[in-house]
Amino acid sequence: KKGDDWRVTKPVDANANQANVKSLLDNLKSLKVSELIDSGKTSYDKFKVSDSEGLHAVFMKGKDTALDLRLGENGGRWQMTRIAGKDGVYAIKGYSSYLYDRELKNWRDTTLFKFEDTAVTSAEVENEHGTFTFTKDADKWTAKHKDPKGGTKDLENFDATKLTDMLRAFKSLNADGFADKSKSAADLGLDKPSATVLITLNDGAKRTLKVGATAENSSRWAEASGFPDHVSISSWAAEWALASLQLDPHVVMQVLQSED
DSSP, X not given: OBTTBOEEOSSSOEEBOHHHHHHHHHHHTTOEEEEEEESSSTTTTTTTOSTTSSEEEEEEETTEEEEEEEEEEEETTEEEEEETTSOSEEXXXXXXXXXXXXXXXXXXOOBOOOOOGGGEEEEEEEETTEEEEEEEETTEEEEEXXXXXXXXXXXXXXXXXXXXXXXXXXXXXXXXXXXXXTOOTTTTTOSSOSEEEEEEETTSOEEEEEEEEEOSTTOEEEEETTOSSOEEEOHHHHHHXXXXXXXXXXXXXOOOOOOO
């Protein structure tokens, strides 16, 4: 803990997910020994609480160890546990493996953007379909499209509700994964991004998102302004940046009208 905030320090040094750390610490208040299962050491392997098994959780208070647990088998007799400094296997209740056994990415802060969509004064999306520029005057949005081959004109049949949907997708944008430190921007398709989104707020602050190659499943690698690492974002968020002129529930520009 540094100041009022938590950080992950191993195996990476990064801001922690504050809510997940708080949930873990709050759970400590619920842990209670329900019974002594075995007073000796012979059953450590059986209940998966030996030094080489189970989940090892250590909680420090300053430089002193406040609690040291080895959490093993979980079954009908609650959670099988070793408590440092005491021989034997104990059953404890109140334990939730979901809170303790998280992947590294779920211990890290995944917040890329945090802003109010109503504070946005302009937005620009650049991708293979051209550059789409949206500007708000009072409460009214206008839109222009610059074709990749040149020439800029007003966006016909522009549907501002689609732009509102896009801003809602980005205002609380989170990463869903992190790129390996050994990967360069070129490895992730971010040296020449497939799309770039620039959002300007009413205080002059800007948020930039670059979208690169496909990551795990249908996610996309991305680079967000102010965030120190390359990350992956959901396909839902990425599709807004990759939008074309075609009518689609995930795109910003709705210009093709139904003949009906």
